[in-house]
Amino acid sequence: MTRLLGVWLAVLVVACGPSMDAPGEPGQGTTSNLSAPVQLPGPGGVVFVAGGGFYSLVGLPDGSLWATGANDSGQLGQGTPGDRSVPMQVELGGRLLSLSASPSHALAVRSDGTVWAWGENRYGQLGDGTTSNRLAPVQVQGLRGVVMVAAGSSHSLAVRYDGTVWAWGENRYGQLGDGTTSNRLVPVQVSGLSGVVAVAGGYYHSLAVRHDGTVWAWGSNNYGQLGDGTTSTRLEPVQVSGLSGVVTLAAGQYHSLAVRSDGTVWAWGYNNYGQLGDRTTSTRLEPVQVSGLSGVVTIAAGQYHSLAVRSDGTLWAWGFNYYGQLGDGHKADSTRPGQVQGLSGVVAVAAGSLHSLAVRSDGTVWAWGANYSGQLGGGTKDSHLLPAQVMGLLGLSGVVAVAAGSLHSLAVRSDGTVWAWGYNYYGQLGSGSGGESGREPGQVEGLTGAVAVAAGQYHSLAVRSDGTVWAWGYNFYGTLGDGTKSTRSLPVQVKGLTGVVAVAAGKTHSLAVRSDGTVWAWGENRYGQLGDGTTSTRLEPVQVQGLSGVVAVAGGYFHSLALRSDGTVWAWGNNYDGELGDGTTSEPHLAPVQVRDLSGVVAVSTGAHHSLAIRSDGTVWAWGINYEGELGDGTDINRLEPVRVQGLSGVVSVAAGSFYSQAVRSDGTVWAWGDNSKGQLGDGTTNARRVPEQVQGLSRMLAVAVNDDHSLAVGSGGAVWAWGFNRFGQLGDGSTDDNLAPVHVRGPAGVSL
Template sequence: MHTRRRKLGTTLVLWIAVSIIGFSAPLAAADPTIIKPVDLFIPIDIKLKDNLPPVDFKPISRPARVPTVIAGEGHSIALKSDGTVWAWGDNGYGQLGVGTVDKGSSIPVQVSNLSDIVAVAAEGGATFLKTGHTVALKSDGTVWTWGNNEYGQLGVGTADKGSSVPVQVPNLSDVVAIAAGSLHTMALKSDGTVWSWGYNYYGQLGNGGTASSSVPVQAKLNGVTAISAQYLQSAALRSDGTVWTWGANFNGQLGYDTKGKNNPTPKQVPIVKGIVSIEQGHLFTAALGGNGTVWTWGLNIFASLGNGTSGQETEFFNPQQVLYNMNPKKELNSVVAISAGQGHAITLLKDGTVWGWGENDYGQLGIGDLTDRPVATKVDLDGVFVAIGAGKFHSMALKNDGTVWTWGLNGSYRLGYTTPPPEPPEGSSNIPRQVANFTISKSTVSKSIVSISLDRDAYTLTAGGNDQIKVTATYSDGSSLNITDQAKYQSSNPDIASVSSAGVVAGLRAGQSSLTATFLDQTVNAKVTVVEPTGNAPMPGNTPMPIVTLSDIDGHWAESNIVQAVNQGIVFGYPDDTFRPDRSVSRAEFAVLLMNALKPPGKGADLVFKDKDAIGSWAINQIAQCVELSIIKGFSNGTFRPNKTITHAEMVTMVVRASRLPLADDAATGYLDNADIPQYARSHIVTAERYGIADYVLDNKFKPNEPSTRAESVTAIVNMLKVIKEKKG
């Protein structure tokens, strides 16, 4: 097969001259022509000012071992179900991990001295860069690297020729995800922090500087649930569904205009939300929405954005939706995984089919020709596939029978076979071919998932209230597992009831909605009914009832404070005879509690918040009173975010403002996590500490950015009332 090589545009060549692919998590496998996308993902301008952890952030669990395939720049990697890693292709820097540095292997070889692996990553790089390293994550949370180390990308404290066998990254533990760029490496810890090492001229380490590092350094971002590294840039997904990027931005691949400059500090891509997965290409980025649609931004010279246009050296800073048909326009949907190369991307759909778009000079789209595709096109594969990987110029897919299929450029035998005649042995293949005599195991895990279920068939909420749902997976061996923090969620009517990535469903206004929870290839639905109070009806959780009927506070640490709050009419229980002391509280709910305690006269100030229409009628007056009393000031973008869970820092700030206590100076608190306290709240928290308002704090950690519970909220308010009474007395 004849192959062709297209030159990059002039502007691209210029920055290449002065410059010195990633992985996709497998998901179980919908034909876009059949399945209609849910109108859930609508890009809007979020403009978050800070990078504090999202309020629904929970510690991340290490992934279960799921066999997968990963494509690097010139080599390929496979993770077997037994935890071993296999590699083939280029080995010029020892990136195959077999103890030698040579031309490589045309067949899979096992990586030396490596076992119990749960995830792998490989650099994507560029041929003119000295790239070639591989990364693996063990089940114990340690990270192992091998290959080129010229810029310290192995993370072992040196910058040298590297290692041809796996070496452990020292002083790094509790890692749950890994990613590899051309010359740098990333790791995500369970606490949501991101650590990077290697080349940093373009700021791809995200620590605010440009000095390279041979040891892990922390990026200036937390609350992260997923990471991606590619070429000379990095990206992260936070648990609130927002995407943050940093590093090189030659062609808008970061998703915002930096006027040609690089960005060494993580910054939010301004007009996307509801994202569940991210993947970076060479000079573009792809994001998977919670409804299975794909959005892209960056350089489109190779039709890499999949938006129906091609041949343009256009920098798209605004997300473009990937299509599979132009006339009429139809968006690709039902996608469960993405992987990207230099100028192409491939996706795995829910039905197990693989679709791709973009650059096709070497047949990397696997559709039988060498013509680029500006819209998603089905790869010429038969059967059900469960994982994908895209390298710079080649692609891979794992079938549900354990076989591996590859296509595209075959230099250094990265496809895992000798290309059949009449092509030369290392000639490209524009059709997928099976890697012979190699399987990753037909049984991808020791047990398979049978179904998932919710803790209830239906949920009833009052507008402004929220509830934590629980999702359970049942397996073929009869065992079950709580997967609430791993499932993905959708609401059919998000303006009536929204659902967070942590499985917290919130009632916004009266009406009906449907909740969908998805885990791998399993889906479960439940009806959500939201009832909006009328007239003087109490707020959610403020249904008057005798304290003796509250069935879940006996022996609770806040029991006496809850009793006092109920007796004073500050808060009440739920219709099912519970108080739910450990449920989180929204900003609107807390405003109502606070005003129930203070009982100020008047209707309050006129509300001018941009999102005032999202405030339930049950909370309008109390929020207006809080504004009039300067207890609430809102966010810098003019919003109040009534349904956002209130953090400890926000709650205590409001309580101290309400107390009218003299503010302490901006001194440090005595809490062990004092450094995490945001500047706006520091003097208020110091004051609360001195007056004993926040006496519910455990282990001397204030946890400023974690959600406040109902028990903590009423305790802070009861303590505030005691202080006010003492001051008056």
């Protein structure tokens, strides 16, 4: 390791840069913000935060990058337009090393030393040799060995391991420091600088700190933000007057901040809102000490506000506060630092134009201030005057399968453990006790080697890799298959079943497919849903009559489906609404009948009183009750035979809820239709839909699971998302608030993410 790189790794830097005011809204400029790596205790590793104009970026300990908020220029890096109010993963293609965000573009350094950029590119600030906006990360040309980046309003900066600084993008005021005012579409070296360990980008100015602790500045200087005692624009770096021993830098829209090695903070430039923290609103052309702060280890600058973290983990803020970005519970500006309420153990901060972010030592991320683009990441657009935890980060990971009960949820991780959350009155979470609901995932006790799960109204099922089936929860009708009617809060083995490859749970009955293609059922049988030719409840599994070659099953409220290997679908049980698809609404069928005019089926699912099937051509077909539009054919007319769901193709997975339906397409998008009274369609409204609408903010999804009024989805990276009804914590986000759009299921304590 070079001495210079070692110096850089020892510096904690938050570099910022702002943006233009939004029309009609006072103080809507922005700032970019970078957090250098901060080591967190325990199994956390490194977490990065960066605040763009009206969006936020977070890097997680696993090296992944997540984004939420405004996306008008593609600055969330999702590959598609549209704002997001919950965090979504950015596909960076490598492990994150450094991060910075401007109002409308973002920069990231990968662990291989390459720089990647996305968002607005009008002035070439993405460094890819073009002026084309990019919705997903592209590589900056000609840069290697980079250790950190900083994004100004429409220009970009990078520090290489050799201490040189490189710049690209807009250069109207000389902010690239190459001695010209020519815009650059690819990086150029900043003149006359060496031994640099950190940089920061303001609106039209740039800052750098050298390994000797001196600070250098260039670009626009109309408010004295270069700190050289003048208001003269500088096309090449000049030294900031009277500063030495500097270890940390930050740049706001027209003001600059620095932390010295003695823990004091110094500020200069524009001060109309008190953002210099010297108890005045006087602009300063040279650095002045921020009043009453000592022991500071890192800083951040928003458009017109400033943040500082002290060595005791407290966070302090001053300046513009109309949107609550100071986190003191009020909206009054402050010309001196005041403590942000309710936060301790803070290790990193970042500032957007009108919002603030903080990382605590436990790895949680907190946000406050303006939120009209969803930049606080809480799934809403409500602003906060006090810090609120960002949900959807450090979530349950490595998930390979999910299941949704009426009021609880299940997930299988790749290590074979099962996790559960939500309603637990009957012990359906498998925690060893009933009663208290779980708002976050907890591990089901005594169960390993799980490969699949299913969830009924109040009971849960799991298949182990040895082919045995285990069950827990409500058992009044024998739904657990253990020969009793005793409710169980821990898993018990279903009697007499081996070689099982799939399970399904109806409301109060259970189904299993064995490796020989036979189907077995147990539990309530009032409507013949067990398919054994009777209406007798069964406390242990019995074979469904006349079925062979079955590859999958599904259980509705009171009916059941089976898919055979020849692509035909068979149904039995209640048929009052035509849910068996045989063209009748006759008395219940006590044994399987074939669904009419349906072939080439590859997957099935059952709702309360309707059924879904995917054909091999990727189309979806539906039948049964249609009161809420759950059949997706544009009507509310019940269908006794399958009809095609409108406007869907390339479907790879379906799930039928009580009175709604969802589908995953091959492009990873999720689509939903039917009842939406609890927000279970995930489109941000509570309006029922008679044809499919896209679920907000989800991409690269593999599968969905739904039940009464809440929905789950598993992404390609093993993360789980949830939305809809949440009274009992079944969304797993730590709250009991319903969510009209997906939120990330939180990770359980003690699980390495």
